[in-house]
Amino acid sequence: MIKSSLLTLFTFTVFFLYFPSVSAQNDVFQQLEEIAVVEEKVMMPMRDGVRLATDIYRPKTDKKVPIIFSRTPYNFATWQDGEQKTRTAAQALEAVKRGYAYVVQNERGRYFSEGEWDILGVPLTDGYDAFSWMKDQSWSNGKIGTLGCSSTAEWQMAVGALDHPSHAAMVPQAYGAGVGTVGDFQEQGNWYRGGVEQLLFFSWLYGVEHDKFKPRIPEGATQEDLIRISRFYDLAPENPPVDMAEALKHLPIQDMLKNMHGKKEIFDKMVRRKPNDPAWFEGGLYHDTMDLKVPGFWFVSWYDVSVGPNIALFNHLRKNSENKDDQYLVIAPTLHCAFTRATENTVVGELSVGDARLNYEEQIYSWFDLWLKGEKNDFKEKTPRVQYFTMGSNEWQAAETWPPAKAKMTTYYLNSNGNANVPGNGTLSSKKPGNQSPADSFTYDPMNPVPSLGGNVCCTGNAVQGGAFDQQEQEKREDILVYTTEPLKEGVEVSGFIETTLYVSSDVKDTDFTIKLIDVHPDGKAFNLNETIQRVRYREGYDKELFMEEGQVYELKLSPMSTSNYFKKGHSIRIEISSSNFPRFARNLNTGGNNFDEKEGVIANNKVHHSGKHASFIKLPMVKK
Template identity: 55%
Template sequence: MINAVYRPLCLLLLLASTAVLQTRAADDADEAKFKDLADDDTMVMVPMRDGVRLATDVYLPKDREGPVPTIFIKTPYDFNRLEGTQLGWALEAVNRGYAFVVQNERGRFYSEGEWALLGNPRSDGWDSLDWIAGQEWSDGSVGTFGCSSSAEWQLALAAEDHPAHKAMVPMASGAGIGRVGEFHEQGNWYKGGVHQTLFTIWLRSVQQDMRPRFPEGLDQEQLQRLRSMYSLAASMPEVDWKKVVSTLPASNWLEEAGANTGPWRDLLMRKPDDPEWYEGGLYHDDADFGVPAFWMNSWFDVSQGPNLALFNHVRKNASDPAVRDGQFALVAPTLHCGFYRIPEHEDLIVGEMNMGRAHFPLWEQVYGFFDHYLKGSDNGFAENTPRVQYYTMGANAWGSADSWPPAAAEPVDYYLRSNGNAASVFGDGGLSRTPPTVASSDTYTYDPMNPVPSLGGGVCCNGGLTPGGVYDQRGIEARADVLVFTGYVLEEDTEVTGSIRATLYVSSDARDTDFTVKLVDVHPDGTAYNVDDTILRARYREGFDREVFMQSGEVYRLQPTAMSTSHVFKAGHRIRVEVASSKFPQYMRNLNTGGNNVDETEWVEAHNTLHYSEEHPSHITLPVMPAAPTPSR
């Protein structure tokens, strides 16, 4: 008889094994269906202008009667066997009458050359489009598609305005954005001038300069045979990332993790406005944009702010009116690249929060867009699709608007206040619609060796280092180095949709330190769930192109980059704001010395003060939607 202690474990293992078998069975069924639908031409080595050849697979509808438009995906990941999500993408494309082309970035797997971040999107992207448009099976119209790494390279390519590049669907593409408006995240490397640790973890497996390679110049038949025997997919040893990112100096993290050489260390040493950021594959807002786009983003991703800012930027600034008019956006209540994982007949759970029935017709919208721009289909997409679709959490319903943020949203200021005892949820911190008239302040100690832990929010790709989504924050709010400000019980539903801006008046005895702001929804039972958060390194308060250090005793005005959400604080709930100086390990700790931080081993405690007065009215500005009219009886 199985011991009762082990019975639950055995059940979990059985369920996990069943899920794996079901996934494999589904993949096998889709693969068989795909083979019935598609002709394939694999390991085509597409030449770039410098002679480097990129490994490319082509899949064509068997029932085609002439040239067809193309859905093109470029990726740094292995596609030795189409499976899972990528197989689903291919099946949808071919079944709808498109060629499906997938290509590895240079220096990845069987593609020749040396890998660079985003895979040389401008030159390699242009040359690949030239090649596709010149094939006898191509009608010359190409749409780029993909999520995360297969989306990010599309942005710089769109600035080139290749004549074959007729449409794009970039999903979760923020790591392709360098500078746009107030956001200087340089491919999500930074947020508020603070390094996001996810890129250390992601680059460990991707920046493989030292790897097995076959001789360049092999023919297609040889490469097909070799690929049937060798996947070239690295099997990376497990790493205790919490331990790695806790060590100093940070510049040794990948060495501690046993990584190969690559660009990471050089990237880590760059500052937020380093000139080298403007020489690579990132898109910056001083460039034009030449392609209609359907932007798909997530509320709990690493980059919803820059993504929405870029959507607005292109709508306003693209030189071609048709491109300006060809921009559409959608924001789902998911984690990174969660669009095609929303259950159709069940509630969506994100972290600890039930988001309700969040399903939407993904493929109908994607291919309604592609059919309109690539096939010239008079399908009503442009007339019938809202310019912006967004999921409102709390109400658990899809909404739409002609712009982002919706024009009806009105900025409402909530002032932070206390009698000098806002430390922790047990203190007296509050929120008021009335500006302060009596001066007060709160001081707390930020110790880099005992940072405030991260729990939830917009994260991705970090090897399980910290979870993304929605979680109860009360354990964090019990800390003495977290200032907590809670509003009154709401008498009616309050919808916050748009950009959330914090204005803090701070001082410190450190030359430099960080400040975090978190918006929280407090439920009637006291549970406190995060909505969104932001961070700013104080030295960048006057701009990311300069460093201005703090002087003890001086009060400074800080405005972190905006948070973004659509969330209803229900009647009976309370709005809460947290202010602290760390969210680790999501963000690299500030060691408070004013030094480079990334190559330091010494630190100091910072005694940070938040001020509230007529002269220094620390507050948060919420974009509040007008209340729905009460139905007449």
């Protein structure tokens, strides 16, 4: 087990949290043995001779059955006193009861699987070869559905684009780590946002990557040997505890893993890749140039790190896929991979969003029954195209498209008397500013960045706690600009993508600009909804770097934010603008250099302009109630 501050978040990702808990089924493995044929450590061969460790649970029947397949980099075989104690067994039991074989497999180079592991670089042929092997088994009906969350979902899209005839349906959840470029997003598997490194992988790799000197099973080990030794050795490393809140402060960022004494070879390659590096297009990432035809039931969370590109992928498939009518979407008000942690009083950060439960299991199996068993069920008649939870009104809603058809883009202009870093001075209104409206300025010191407070995050250990938190105290900082509407005279729903255009200037060659969307309550509490960032050098695309000149004003379009929130009567809509949100995002050291190999920064004097000529604004998709 991992003994670090990453444990809780890794637990969310390791196990797909939509099935009954193991603690409620202490005899789960005994039940499996009664109704299932259990085959452990089946070494599935790939085309290059590498064998991948696979556990198979299938019903005791002479009939051919469909398969639910989960491939993962995580450990799914922890043993204690001879009894399997992971949620894998609970998932397998549920699948077998419903007439499915459940197959779980480790990626190459992970635990008992042979070969060398490379995040997002595992051959796509491994997935294709696994499908071919499974369809040819005597007990298989040839139909395979893929299922998983986070890193157990990220491989599904690119492999799905290979169009294996047996890949009949997919259920990817929190799958942004597998999305390279789609629509307005070029995040390369969540490594970037707006050209800025998201530090989640800096901590995640420390916690999960196995050392190159790890114990290895001798080539040719038999299945019997592997089953026996797996009772004694699960090959999971015990990583020394790391305080990620401190570790992520290290500069230069290219030495972070080295400073943690972690394995760094994969990290060393990735940290030097710029957003448009050809290497991003050679591994396991899905890009919107690929043709993906597999019917998909997609699951996304409002407070997840990748909500924007996740929804953009769904929209891309709804527009371009040959099977555009076989794509469905669920958006929950939860953190990363925490779908079934919703309760009748779901709290995300400090904010209660009420009863956010949904019948996930029923819908997922109805989906698989349709595509893997060929049942003529009522999934398509009963299931809305898009099911989304609206915070504020705290209700599940349905739509045929995203954003909902009734959402109308409404422009709000930034304005102030030139002093928006004093709360209350900056305003958002439909009125365009006058020609003489003064710019707002602030000083950004990369050695004193704005600390991340809540947000849409994953996998940063104790460095950032995700969710909604009251931003009032933080807004008193002089390096945060605050713009707020008047209290609303009637409630309004904001559901869709939020677009931001800022006119900015600086006295340095390069810097970043951040934004947060906030719901301000009548008592002054200010809860964050979403956030984004943009590195100015990439303002005209990620295939070139354009540096700033002092005195010049530049148009900056930030990558879109996404949410569904009902701003009640008396509430206000607010945005915060700054140049850092750390350690959610890496700091720009403002030098114009590589940034990843630098440890000394310079102070930037930054400005946001809002005049008739340079009218900064946001566009909100508003649905009036």
